[in-house]
Amino acid sequence: MAVLVLADHDGSAVTQPTRSAVAAASKLGDVTVLVLGPRAAAESATKVAGVAKVLHTEDALYTNGLAEPLAALLVSMASEYSHLLAPASAAGKNVMPRVAALLDVQVISDIAGVVDADTFVRPIYAGNALATVKSADPKKVITVRAASFDPAAAEGGSAAVEAAPKGEDPGLSSFLGAEIVKSERPELTAAKIVISGGRAMGSSENFHIIESVADKLGAAVGASRAAVDAGYAPNDHQVGQTGKIVAPELYIAVGISGAIQHLAGMKDSKVIVAINKDEEAPIFSVADYGLVGDLFKVMPEFEAELAKK
């Protein structure tokens, strides 16, 4: 039986975490991708390696990702698929448990591995343990931890686009508006380099120190919970157990102590750098390269050194 992947997109292309979900789905069967939005996003999905079919609609009912109509649509399509997957993004985590409950199955959240069609690995306790779970449900509803699956290639596929079915509108909620910050920088969960600031940054003005180094490196910007709570960085920058999970080639933690909740979001990075004035800070226990020092002295030097070739 085929498997269905609900895509996230930015209006013109499906996201990298979506391609990671496609990679996970490819281990389970022929992949159909559902794209709700502009035609261009659906076209991008047709090219993703391993995608057999793309279902597409521009129905305005789904423009704002409201969970109730979206879940109703997925449930109406579910009989044709053995597995329904979505990236474990804010959107995927919002809708997939709703879909699962409507199908009377237990959702399998945030999988980090596929063992077989019924068996999956998922982190628990802030990634301090990995559980291998086998589902007895007839249909699996899954969200996929993007950092754990190499994304399917953006090019190489040649799937056909068909019209997605029309779903019902339960009419329970309405969209009032959003403040979405469009950044020129790479997306946190897709970036090759991430540089994050913690409470030690002290203010949102000081946080520019992180941003300007990020621009030198072509990096995405992240933050600890403490930095977000204090208003130095926006909420969607939070890296950790309850924020974004990242696994870039290089992660640089600046003025971050390394609480388990933060480590949960970045400890699978390939190379970790920690800059902290406290040589006892727990972040150093996971860092490949540690630099003990005052960030306000170190960061300008770091930026200057990067400028030298």
Place this chain on the structure above:
Amino acid sequence: MPARGAGGNINSTQETAEAMKLLVPVKRVVDYNVKVRVKADGTGVETANVKMSMNPFDEIAVEEAVRLKEKGAATEIIAVSAGPTACQEQIRTALAMGADRGILIEHDGILEPLAVAKLLKAVIAKESPDLVILGKQAIDDDMNATGQMLAALLGWPQGTYASKVEPADGGIKVTREVDGGLERLQLKLPAIVTTDLRLNEPRYASLPNIMKARKKPIETLKPADLGVDVSPRLTVLKVEEPPKRQAGKKVGSVQELVEKLRNEAKVI
């Protein structure tokens, strides 16, 4: 307030007609400060003699409920926990923070989000709350699912990852933390909300309130009383420690750091 689904409310006076009845599910979990250890036999994590607490997101949920009541937007707050007898402690904490009464759904053994949602649905059928506020995620199973599953079973709208909740236009307005920023939704009542970290800062219960909480009632039920089958759908085959990361080296200067990143790690 619009007519409600399960049960309906029999409010007569003008004041109470506008105020909501609130239900707050609270989960007993290993305290967030504990570094958990995987059991040697690979069946789970060590929970014997480990500090247990209310799930931090549920403290935020209780706090939000108490604030709604203090503002006059809510009439009554019921704290519900499903699990072993010891969950009474977490219900008492909720009562000390300002919840009015508690319900313990006693069950030893695994309760998955689907089962918890079914239990909560059965309680909701009896209590008819207008708004249920849950945590977005339990920090033990990290499922991030129960609120959405409960909303589905009830056919109610959901406002997950809330950083602001305001009664508005006969329903509620919820500001949500999403990828890229924030969004605002209007939900009809009854509704489900799940809390994110920035919704509020939970209070500590004062000693007098802890004393008062001892007198507040806690009703005890069993899954069978509610007619709910709580059999797990997932079998845990094994639980392992993730690969350990080795601490690397300290570098002496920024120059050395950049040199290493360029020539040794080759990541910039």
